[in-house]
Amino acid sequence: MIFLSRIARENRREIDDVLLRLRVLFEEISPLIESYNAEVCPYCEDVCCKQRHAYYDSEDMIYISALGLAVPEYSERGLEEPCEFLSSKGCSRPRWQRPFRCTWYFCEPLLSHMYNGPGRPHRRFVSLLQDIVELRGNLVSYCCEETKVQKLLF
Numbered sequence: 001m002i003f004l005s006r007i008a009r010e011n012r013r014e015i016d017d018v019l020l021r022l023r024v025l026f027e028e029i030s031p032l033i034e035s036y037n038a039e040v041c042p043y044c045e046d047v048c049c050k051q052r053h054a055y056y057d058s059e060d061m062i063y064i065s066a067l068g069l070a071v072p073e074y075s076e077r078g079l080e081e082p083c084e085f086l087s088s089k090g091c092s093r094p095r096w097q098r099p100f101r102c103t104w105y106f107c108e109p110l111l112s113h114m115y116n117g118p119g120r121p122h123r124r125f126v127s128l129l130q131d132i133v134e135l136r137g138n139l140v141s142y143c144c145e146e147t148k149v150q151k152l153l154f
């Protein structure tokens with residue numbers, strides 16, 4: 001677990017700025033993705049929201065730590081069982097707090113629907129996703145740099 005409690009003030013400002021921009025991007029991309037989901041997912045026979053996707057990976061952990069959020073207390077259930085955050089109305093977690101794979105993963109039917117749909121929302125979606133990937137990369141770099149400094153100091 002990475003602890004970012006002693007971040008230098010200047011770096012903290014940069015990290016907070018990235019977090020804010022990420023939040024804005026997630027808020028914009030979420031309804032776009034949901035509009036695609038609404039068209040395709042009701043016909044799905046093997047829903048991808050499995051428990052194994054509910055867990056954060058190492059980059060998610062950096063992001064969650066930078067936000068100052070706690071990792072959820074997961075229930076005990078099989079990795080192939082439905083994700084514990086899946087409700088009758090879809091995912092119960094705000095997108096900006098979900099594992100990032102929940103935003104970038106698209107199955108073939110969904111991809112095909114997106115490519116064959118109107119171009120403008122699709123281009124906007126691609127642009128938003130690229131911005132999110134870039135900002136997450138920046139965040140991880142800042143935080144890893146800061147962690148290296150902390151290790152040198154302590």
Ligand code: SF4
Pocket residue numbers: 037040041044045046047048049106107108109110
């Ligand atoms: S994204 Fe694809 S695999 Fe997942 S629930 Fe929708 S249709 Fe099914």
Ligand code: SF4
Pocket residue numbers: 048049050053054083084085086087090091092093098099102
């Ligand atoms: S989108 Fe939500 S319900 Fe689906 S796997 Fe991710 S956290 Fe679970």
